[in-house]
Every structure is written in C-alpha cells, then in structure tokens.
Amino acid sequence: MKLALESEDIQKKFGHFTALGGVTIQVPRGEFVTLFGRNGAGKTTFLKIAATLMRPTDGSFRVEGIDIRKEPERARRQIGFLSHNTFIYRDLSAIENLRFFCRLYGADSSDSRLMGLLERVGLRRRANDTVRNFSRGLQQRVGIARVLLHDPQLVLLDEPYTGLDAQAVTMLNDMLDEIVKDGRTVILTTHDLEQGLRAATRVLIMDRGKIVLSAEAHDPEIRATYSRLIVTGARR
Amino acid sequence: MKPVVAIIHKDVAIEFRNKESISSMLWFGLLVLVIFSFSFDSSGAGDVDIRAGLLWVAFSFAGILGLNRSLSMESDNDCLQGLLLAPVDRGDLYLGKVAGNLVFSLVAELIILPVFAVLQHVHFDWKLLAIAGITVAGTLGFVSIGTTLSMISAHTRMKEVILPVLQIPMTLPVILCAVTATDMVLKNETAGISFPLSVLGLFSIVYLTASYFIFEYVVEE
Amino acid sequence: MKIRMLAILSLVLIPISLYFAFIYAPTENTMGHLQRIFYFHVPHAILSYVSALLLGLGSLMYLIKGDLKWDRLAYCSAELGILFTVTTLLSGIIWSHPAWGTWWEFDARPTLELMLGLLFVGYHMLRAYLPERESRARLSTVFGFLAALDVPINYFATYIWEQHHPRVIGPGGDLDPDMGIALLVSMITSGIIYAYLLAQRIEIAKVEEEVEYFEQVVQA
Numbered sequence: 001m002k003l004a005l006e007s008e009d010i011q012k013k014f015g016h017f018t019a020l021g022g023v024t025i026q027v028p029r030g031e032f033v034t035l036f037g038r039n040g041a042g043k044t045t046f047l048k049i050a051a052t053l054m055r056p057t058d059g060s061f062r063v064e065g066i067d068i069r070k071e072p073e074r075a076r077r078q079i080g081f082l083s084h085n086t087f088i089y090r091d092l093s094a095i096e097n098l099r100f101f102c103r104l105y106g107a108d109s110s111d112s113r114l115m116g117l118l119e120r121v122g123l124r125r126r127a128n129d130t131v132r133n134f135s136r137g138l139q140q141r142v143g144i145a146r147v148l149l150h151d152p153q154l155v156l157l158d159e160p161y162t163g164l165d166a167q168a169v170t171m172l173n174d175m176l177d178e179i180v181k182d183g184r185t186v187i188l189t190t191h192d193l194e195q196g197l198r199a200a201t202r203v204l205i206m207d208r209g210k211i212v213l214s215a216e217a218h219d220p221e222i223r224a225t226y227s228r229l230i231v232t233g234a235r236r
Numbered sequence: 237m238k239p240v241v242a243i244i245h246k247d248v249a250i251e252f253r254n255k256e257s258i259s260s261m262l263w264f265g266l267l268v269l270v271i272f273s274f275s276f277d278s279s280g281a282g283d284v285d286i287r288a289g290l291l292w293v294a295f296s297f298a299g300i301l302g303l304n305r306s307l308s309m310e311s312d313n314d315c316l317q318g319l320l321l322a323p324v325d326r327g328d329l330y331l332g333k334v335a336g337n338l339v340f341s342l343v344a345e346l347i348i349l350p351v352f353a354v355l356q357h358v359h360f361d362w363k364l365l366a367i368a369g370i371t372v373a374g375t376l377g378f379v380s381i382g383t384t385l386s387m388i389s390a391h392t393r394m395k396e397v398i399l400p401v402l403q404i405p406m407t408l409p410v411i412l413c414a415v416t417a418t419d420m421v422l423k424n425e426t427a428g429i430s431f432p433l434s435v436l437g438l439f440s441i442v443y444l445t446a447s448y449f450i451f452e453y454v455v456e457e
Numbered sequence: 458m459k460i461r462m463l464a465i466l467s468l469v470l471i472p473i474s475l476y477f478a479f480i481y482a483p484t485e486n487t488m489g490h491l492q493r494i495f496y497f498h499v500p501h502a503i504l505s506y507v508s509a510l511l512l513g514l515g516s517l518m519y520l521i522k523g524d525l526k527w528d529r530l531a532y533c534s535a536e537l538g539i540l541f542t543v544t545t546l547l548s549g550i551i552w553s554h555p556a557w558g559t560w561w562e563f564d565a566r567p568t569l570e571l572m573l574g575l576l577f578v579g580y581h582m583l584r585a586y587l588p589e590r591e592s593r594a595r596l597s598t599v600f601g602f603l604a605a606l607d608v609p610i611n612y613f614a615t616y617i618w619e620q621h622h623p624r625v626i627g628p629g630g631d632l633d634p635d636m637g638i639a640l641l642v643s644m645i646t647s648g649i650i651y652a653y654l655l656a657q658r659i660e661i662a663k664v665e666e667e668v669e670y671f672e673q674v675v676q677a
Contacts, residue, residue: 015590016670053320054457073323087318089309091250103242104322130253146318381603388596392586401582402600405575406607409614416618435613442606453520453599457592 003065004029004154004185005050010059012045012209019045021209022059027187027202029153032180034196034217035189037206038230043189044083046206047158050187051081064153077105080152084162086143090132094123094142097131098149105150117145120178122171137168144175155179157188161195173198193226205229239324243332244339250309251340257305261344265298266351273355287356288418292411294352295345295371299378300400302341303386306333307399311390316455326452330383334444337379345371358422366421373436374414380443381406387454410439460660463653467646474646482639491555496639498548500647501541502566505573506608507651508538512580513605516598525666528594531601532584533658535577537651542574565615572611576604590669 005027012020020042027033037043048054049061052072061068068075088097095114102109118124121141126134131142140160147155157176161169176199180186190196197203203222205213213225251257272290310316310333319329346368353364382403389399413432420429478496485492515531518524549567554560561567583600587593632640 013591015673017673048457051321053317073325076321076323079321081321083314083317085314085317087315087321088313089246089250089315090313091253092246096249100242100246101318101322103245104239104319104324106238106323384603385600388583388600391592391596392583393588394586398583398586402579405572405579406604408572408575409607409610412614412618431617432614435610435617438613439610442610443603446603446606450520450599450602453595456595 002029003027003062004031005187006062007046007050008060010046010049010061011057012042012049012054013057018209020049020056023206023209023211025204025211025214027185029185030180030183031201032176032186032199033188033202033204034200035187035204035206036191036193036196036226036230037189041206042209043206044158045209047081047156047187047189050154051079051156052076053081077150078153079156080147080150080154081156081158082140082143082147082160083158084160086139086146088131088139088142088146091130093128093130094118094134094145095127097142098145101146102149107150114149117149120148121145121175136163137165137171140164140168141171144172148179153184155184155186157186159189159191161190161192169195191230193223197222237328239322239328240332240335243319243329244335247306247309247333247336248339251336257302257340258344260305261298261302261341262347264301265294265344265348268294268297269348269352269355285419285422287352287358287422288415290356291349291352291367291418292374292415294348295341295375295414296378296404296407296411298344298348299341299375299382300403302344303337303379303382303403304396304399306337306340306383307386307390307395316390320455326455327448329455330447330451331444333387334379334383334447337383338376341375341379342372345375363421363424366426367418370414370417370421370433370436373433373440374410377410377436377439377443378407380440380447384443384447384451384454387451410436413439460653460656463649463656467650467653470642470646470649474643477639477642482636483633485636488556491552494548494552495636496643497647498545498552499640500644501548502545502570503644504647504651505538505541505545505570508534508541508577509573509605509608511655512538512577512601513608516601516605519594519598520602525590525594528598529659529662529666531598532581533655533662535580535601536658537654538577539574539581540654541651542570542577545570546574563618565619568615568618569611572615573608576607580604590666 003026005025008024010020010023011018023042023046035043035046045054049056050063052068052075055069063075064078066075066078089100092100095111095118098114098117099109102114115124115127118127121144123138123141123145126138131139134142160172164172176186180199188196197217200217203213203215203217203219204211205222205225207229212229213221215222269290272293276286276290310319349364349368349371350360352358353360358364385402385406386399389395389402392398413435417429417432417436420426478493482493482496484490511534512531515527515534519527519531546567549570550560553562580597580601584593584597587596
C-alpha cells in the first residue's frame, strides 16, 4: 500500500509552547482525510509542516515516500496547498497568476493548458480579468486552479470553506470530488462537521497537539468525540 | 535560474500595472532633493560641497520606501507563502526579489539623477555618467541587504518602522563609499576612486552571498 | 560560583587599575591629566568590538545548532555592546572637547564606534518587536550575524572616507612603557568586568525566560 503521507512522532515547539506533541499518522493514497479540532489544536501547524512551510522540531515526515527534511523541493512538487488565503497576486489576471506559478513549478504553461484549468474552475471567460476585481469565491477558484496546476499527488486544504457562499462551496466540493476521482489524496481541515464528513473516507480529531481519534468516516464515535471535545470545549 | 527570471517577470508585470513602487520612490526622492535644496546652500560654491551627500540621502530614503513596497506586494494575500510552497530554492527566491528591487530602484534613481543635475548645477557630461555608474554599484549593495532586512521586518508588528532602523545602520558603509566616490567625481579628483568602489563591491559580494544562504531562516515560520 | 569569583576579582582589580591609571602612569606632555581617559576609553572600545564578535558568533552558532543558549549569548553581548559603545563615545567626547575644542568630529574611529552602537540598538529594537521566543531568536540571529559581518566593512569604509576628508586624529607615536603597563592593567580589569557582567547577564536571561514561560502557561 503506497502511502501519500506518513508522519512519525512529529513535534513542533514554539519556545516553551508545544503546538504538536507527537503526531504519528499514515495516509494511504486515494484517501480523503478530514482533520477536525478546536482552534489551537494544531491542525494548521500539522498541515503547514506537511506542506514544508514549517520545519518540525522533531520527528520524521514523508510525502509520497519523500523525506521532507532531506528533499523539501522534491516533496513540494507532490504537494498542493490551499488555505483561506489563496496566495495569488491581486494585481495580476487569473491566467497571469497561473502562468507565473507554472514557471515556478516547471509545469507546462501553454495558454491552452491554462485555459483548460480555468475552464475546470469555471473562470474561462474571466481569464484576463485582474483578480482584484474578483469576489472571494472567484479568488478561491483561482487558488484551486493554482493548487492543481502542477498535478500534485497530495492536496492539503486548510479551512478552505471560510468566507465562501453556497455556490462557491458547491463548486469547491465538486472540485474535491474530481480530485479524489483522479486518484489523488486529500487532507482537509475544517470546523464544519457536515462539510468535513461529506466526502471523507477517514476522520482524525486533534486536541492539544495530539491525535485523539482516528476512525473511518461513518464511525458514530466521530460525532460523539466532536461534540464532547470541540462543541463543549467551545462553550467552556 | 528559471524561477529567478519568473519572479522578476512577475514583479515587473505587477509594477507595470499598479506603478506603486517606482512612482512612490521617484516622488519621495525628488521631494527630499527639493527640501534639501531649499534648506542648504548646496551650489558647491560655499566651504563645503554637500551635493554628493544630498543625492545619496534622497536615494537612501527613496530606497527604503521601495523596499517597503516590495514587502507589501508579498504580504498581501500571503503571497509569500505561495512562493514558499513552490519547489524553489530559498536562495533563488532571494535573488529574484533582489533583482526586482534593483530594477525598480534604478529606474527611479536614474530619473532623479538628471533632476539633481539641474537643481545642483552639475553639467550633463561624463560626470553624470560616472555618477550613474556609482549609483548602480551603491544601489546593488543597498538592495542586497535591504531585501533580507525587509523580509525580517515583515515578521514584526511595526514593519515600516523597523526596516529603516535596521537598514540605515547596515548600509552606512554603502552610503559613505557612494558619497565619497560621487564627491570625487563632482570635484574632478578621481585619483583613488577605486578604493570606495572596491568597498561597494565587497559589500555587495558579502551580502549577496550571506543572504543567499541565510534567506531560508528568514522566510520559514 | 564562577560568577562570584569574577565579581570578587573585579572588585580587587578596580582599585589596582585606578592606581595604575591615575598614579603610576606618568602625566602626558601635551594633554596632561586629560590623557588618563585613554586608559578607560581604549579598553572599552575594544570590548565593544568583542561584543560585536560575540554577537556574530552566538548568532551563527544558533543558526547552526538551534540551541537557545547561543541566542542568549548573542543578545547579552549586544546589550553589553551598547553599554561599552556608550562609555567609549562619552569618554571620547569628554576627551575631545578640551583637547581639540570640539565635542565631535566624524573621524574614522568615533564614526565606527557610532555605527557599531546603531547596529546594537537596531538589533535590540528588532527583538523588542518579536514577541514569540523562537522567531525572535531566529530573526535576530540572522540580523546579528549580518551586522557582525558589517563591522570589518565599516572599518574600510570609514578609513576611506576619512582619507578623503583629512582630519588631525590626535597624538600619535610610541607609547611610554609605563603608560603601556597602565593600559595593560586597565585592559585586563575591563576584560574581567566584562566577563562578570556577561556571565551575570546570561544567568538573569535564563530566569527571564523561565518567567516568560510561566506567564504563557498562566495565560493559556
């Protein structure tokens, strides 16, 4: 079984504060994993380490079999990362943004390919419009196109539903379904229980820097733990 | 090199569209020139010729403004993270940003220079060309360390305040040598001009090299 | 224990050093007793450069090893660097006015000292605006290392500048052997005081970090 992501005892400390206190998980290829947790549980930190944006204090991390500490650039070619920030330049057009990132990734930056990508996210007609004039939902679509342009095997999404209207949410879900159908692996963090469970094959719940539950998506224990830790925790 | 070229291309395209960096550097530099021209007898006829210093004060303050603009470009929408996600060596990322900053600074400065010549009674001859050459050397030193310092400042609460606090002390040798060399040219006393130019070159080499290797520590979270 | 020994040694050496500077050393021909500032000014200037060296070393070692003890060495040295830069500049100013009739000249050495002081202050200002311990260490050590590299370049720059704008520096020539001994005693004393201050400051820094940690725990 090929593993898309494999972490062993990943720790991340910020001075005296422990954000991750030893996270060990294995995610096989093709899985859709949703990661739940309260604010400050360590979800974003874990995802950023997976995306090589942060270095772990200790532990080992492999993406598609590549050690991210030893070969971070090779690992980055396999990873697509999207958060509620889209990382696109607002003064460039949609197609200019994609062309730039293609050049960084060494991917095919031909107009036909880029227009095809924009077609997939429903932005073909606005390819040459400056992103500054786009709504949040449309900017998120450009962000998704950016994530996919180098054909990553592992797609990481950090609370991508934030600030999206219903239409944008539907579009995002359609894209995620396509990504999974293509055989890619998705790891998603969200506060939205229903969105998180919609397409997931596996669910992880984090609390205080550790995995407290790892279960198949339809396991009833998920809702119980979610309610106890996250909902109750929020009230407290 | 391809990522470096892509980053330069992207920065130039954005600047072409919004014209924020060059225009702000240009106008601020000109304003400094004008204010100092009003404030001091800088015709060169008095006891002390301050023209060289005046020019480099204008360039320094304008340069810091340009670095702040460049920083904003990458902080908006967290675009720096997008760059860091790409399989690009952090040193190449640094070089791309230095090149962009250098281009914008030089465009503004090479427009300020003839205005300086008019206001400060400098003839449009070989001297101006020589000063343009010194400008290139000095600006390279300025942006080689300034690009790193602007990225460091980006992590702080008061980025626009911290950048000049760090940049000005670090680039004092650049300013000293550039002012010395410019003054030598203006006075037609160019014997020994190779020394300040060598120090400018040394500064650029040291900081381009050090920053290339150290940049990953600046950008990581 | 070591800190206490350094403190005792400092207390013993201070009066000895004062004796050598004010009584043992002969009176200088041109400047008279004013010249005796030299026995404090020179060691303090040297120690400000030692601080720069330790800042650079501590910063580089932190970047390589990631151990916070090196960051502590860097910022404690930089603090002492500010102290000794200020005392150097002040003693220079006190000397300058009666000797040359002016409080300040942009000669190479005072200019270098001023530039060094600005680098130390910039370093500490940067640290003040970085609340999180790890990023504070990482970013300030990058700046600390780059600032330490600047010191030799500053040296070349200021001497070139000075040649272009010639000034009279001050008395040159050979040093009287007795003056040399007084200077040596003063340097050793200042060095011991520096070592004591640095060691003590590092100990205080460790306690400050513990307090910062417990504050975070309480707030969390």
